Amino acid sequence: MPQRSDPILRVTPGPSDINSNGHIFGGWVLSQMDIAGGIVAGRVSQGACATVAIESMTFIAPILLRDIISVYAHEERRGKTSIAIRIEVVATRARGQQEVKVTDGLFTFVALDEDHRPRLLPPAL
Numbered sequence: 001m002p003q004r005s006d007p008i009l010r011v012t013p014g015p016s017d018i019n020s021n022g023h024i025f026g027g028w029v030l031s032q033m034d035i036a037g038g039i040v041a042g043r044v045s046q047g048a049c050a051t052v053a054i055e056s057m058t059f060i061a062p063i064l065l066r067d068i069i070s071v072y073a074h075e076e077r078r079g080k081t082s083i084a085i086r087i088e089v090v091a092t093r094a095r096g097q098q099e100v101k102v103t104d105g106l107f108t109f110v111a112l113d114e115d116h117r118p119r120l121l122p123p124a125l
């Protein structure tokens, strides 16, 4: 990922998001990544988008209860109707003293028209 800008989301998991290992469910973090990627894809496409594929996803380190999660996302590739968004999640813990990269993924979104069919992306700014 290039120089990190501001996170798209900052969020804390709750007690109901814990799995039997005592870590945070992968599905919880995937959904935060999907929301953040969707926000970036919506900005780029200037409208509605749907996730069509998760091209890659790596769980690098566990997320712990009381971590603060920052979700960073940026456009990595653009097609006619689709945008691939690189999404990185960083956990802040130990009262803000420690930052750990916990996941990395490449999600592809498709811009949708009113009929929920692929829509051409607007020209890049």
Ligand SMILES: CCCCCCCCCCCCCCCC(=O)SCCNC(=O)CCNC(=O)[C@H](O)C(C)(C)COP(=O)(O)OP(=O)(O)OC[C@H]1O[C@@H](n2cnc3c(N)ncnc32)[C@H](O)[C@@H]1OP(=O)(O)O
Residues within 6 Å of the ligand: 034, 035, 038, 039, 042, 043, 046, 047, 048, 049, 050, 051, 052, 053, 078, 079, 080, 081, 082, 083, 108, 110, 116, 117, 118
């Ligand atoms: C100013 C306004 C601001 C707005 C600010 C909004 C903010 C908003 C925030 C909230 C944001 C929430 C974000 C929710 C995100 C979900 O949770 S969406 C829910 C889960 N996803 C779905 O239900 C989608 C289900 N799938 C579909 O409906 C259809 O597959 C789709 C998406 C309409 C695509 O239809 P299709 O017939 O497969 O289309 P097709 O023409 O074959 O392919 C279209 C493009 O997708 C690519 N593609 C297709 N399959 C793949 C694949 N497996 N891998 C990679 N690329 C693929 C194609 O290569 C093509 O790319 P281009 O060459 O055109 O660039």
